Amino acid sequence: MILLLIHEYxxxxxxxxxxxxxxxxxxxxxxxxxxxLDYSILNKVSKPEDYQPMVxxxxxxxxxxxxxxxxxxxxxxxxxxNKMWVFESYKHSF
Numbered sequence: 001m002i003l004l005l006i007h008e009y010x011x012x013x014x015x016x017x018x019x020x021x022x023x024x025x026x027x028x029x030x031x032x033x034x035x036x037l038d039y040s041i042l043n044k045v046s047k048p049e050d051y052q053p054m055v056x057x058x059x060x061x062x063x064x065x066x067x068x069x070x071x072x073x074x075x076x077x078x079x080x081x082n083k084m085w086v087f088e089s090y091k092h093s094f
């Protein structure tokens with residue numbers, strides 16, 4: 001089985017324009033034919049209910065704030081009993 005994950009990194013220290021990553025997306029494609037098998041726009045993947053982009057670094061509530069990265073689970077590939085590759089799309093984040 002192959003699990004397809006995308007990890008979000010902190011870009012707050014880099015010069016970025018407002019809305020620069022609004023259309024960020026990932027896709028799974030066939031390398032030989034360039035056919036898109038599945039894709040997702042990151043802004044449309046639901047985030048956990050209690051997700052906060054910035055969280056306190058330590059135990060103290062009013063301490064230094066740090067970036068809280070998301071990891072997106074796009075899906076998984078696995079070999080079924082007929083020796084065929086199967087893709088299951090999840091589009092989940094944690």
